[in-house]
Amino acid sequence: MNRKNYLSLLLKGCAMGMADVVPGVSGGTIAFISGIYEELIGSIRSIDATALRLLLRLRFAEFWRRINGGFLLAVAAGIGISIFSLARLMTLLLESYPIPTWSFFFGLIVASALLVSRSVGRWNAASCAALAAGIAAAWWITEVTPAETPDTWWFVMLSGAIAICAMILPGISGAFILLLLGKYQYILQAVGDLNLPVLLLFGCGAVAGLLSFSHVLSWLLRRCHDATVAVLMGFMIGSLNKVWPWKETVSTYLDSHGRPQPLVEDNVLPAAYRAMTGDDAHLAAAVALCAAGFLSIWAVERIGDAVRARRERR
Known part of the structure; x- marks a missing residue:
C-alpha cells in the first residue's frame, strides 16, 4: 500500500471520526459510502484466535498481514484525530448553546431512524413488534435512568463495548448509544481533558466489544x-425522549467539581420552558437546526445512493 492510499484511508477515518462524535450520524455509514466498509468488517473479523496465536509467538509480520494492520492503523488514526479535535468543540456547544445543539441532534436522529427503516426488507407482524419493543425499551431507559449514570470502571467499559458496535452498523451512531447510556458528555469531557484512566477503560471496553459483540450482531x-x-x-x-431540547429540571446533583447538574428532567413545550425559566426558548434557531440535522443525513444518504449506483454500472 503506497502513501497515497494511506493518506486516503486516513482521511476516510477522519470522516468516520467526525460522524462518531455527533449523535445520529453513523461512522459505519461513512465507511459504507467511502467504499471501505467490507474491508473494515473483514479486517476486524480477522482478529481471531489464529491472529492472537501469531502475536503470542512473536510472529509480528504474519500477524500484521493477517489483520490487515496497515489498513486498520490508518483508519483508526483518522478516527482518533477527529474525535480528539472535535471533543472540546462539542462540549462547548452543549454547555453554551444547549437548545440549538440538542435540536440539531434531534433532527439527525429522526433522519437516521428513517434511513435505518429502509434496511428492513419486509414490514410484517414480527418486525413491527420488534420496532415497538425497541421504542418501548429505549423510552423506558430514558425515563428510569437519570442523567448521571455510574462513573464506575465497569460501566465506562460497558459503555465503550456497546457504543463501538455502532462502527459496524450503517445508520447506528456510537455517540447516540453513549447518549442513551448517559455517558456522551462524560466521555467528551474525558477526551477533552485527556483523562487517561477513563479513556483507557473506555478503550478496553471498545476493543472487547468490537472483537466479541460484532460477531453476535453479524x-x-x-x-x-x-x-x-x-x-x-x-x-x-x-x-428522542432524551434528546428533546426543552426540559424542566426536577432535581439536581453536585458533580466532581461541586457544580450543580440536572439529575431528573421532564420534557416541556417551548412556551412552558420560557414561562418556567424566563429564558428564551430559541424556537426559530431550534427549528432551523433540527431541519439542518435532518437534511444533512438526507444529503449523506443521497451521496451513498450515487456511490452505489456508480458501482452497479461498472
Whole structure:
C-alpha cells in the first residue's frame, strides 16, 4: 500500500471520526459510502484466535498481514484525530448553546431512524413488534435512568463495548448509544481533558466489544435481519425522549467539581420552558437546526445512493 492510499484511508477515518462524535450520524455509514466498509468488517473479523496465536509467538509480520494492520492503523488514526479535535468543540456547544445543539441532534436522529427503516426488507407482524419493543425499551431507559449514570470502571467499559458496535452498523451512531447510556458528555469531557484512566477503560471496553459483540450482531443480522434492524430503529425513536431540547429540571446533583447538574428532567413545550425559566426558548434557531440535522443525513444518504449506483454500472 503506497502513501497515497494511506493518506486516503486516513482521511476516510477522519470522516468516520467526525460522524462518531455527533449523535445520529453513523461512522459505519461513512465507511459504507467511502467504499471501505467490507474491508473494515473483514479486517476486524480477522482478529481471531489464529491472529492472537501469531502475536503470542512473536510472529509480528504474519500477524500484521493477517489483520490487515496497515489498513486498520490508518483508519483508526483518522478516527482518533477527529474525535480528539472535535471533543472540546462539542462540549462547548452543549454547555453554551444547549437548545440549538440538542435540536440539531434531534433532527439527525429522526433522519437516521428513517434511513435505518429502509434496511428492513419486509414490514410484517414480527418486525413491527420488534420496532415497538425497541421504542418501548429505549423510552423506558430514558425515563428510569437519570442523567448521571455510574462513573464506575465497569460501566465506562460497558459503555465503550456497546457504543463501538455502532462502527459496524450503517445508520447506528456510537455517540447516540453513549447518549442513551448517559455517558456522551462524560466521555467528551474525558477526551477533552485527556483523562487517561477513563479513556483507557473506555478503550478496553471498545476493543472487547468490537472483537466479541460484532460477531453476535453479524449472526443476528444474518438469522433475523429485519427484526434486528427494526429493534435498532426502535432504539433510535425511543431515544428522542432524551434528546428533546426543552426540559424542566426536577432535581439536581453536585458533580466532581461541586457544580450543580440536572439529575431528573421532564420534557416541556417551548412556551412552558420560557414561562418556567424566563429564558428564551430559541424556537426559530431550534427549528432551523433540527431541519439542518435532518437534511444533512438526507444529503449523506443521497451521496451513498450515487456511490452505489456508480458501482452497479461498472
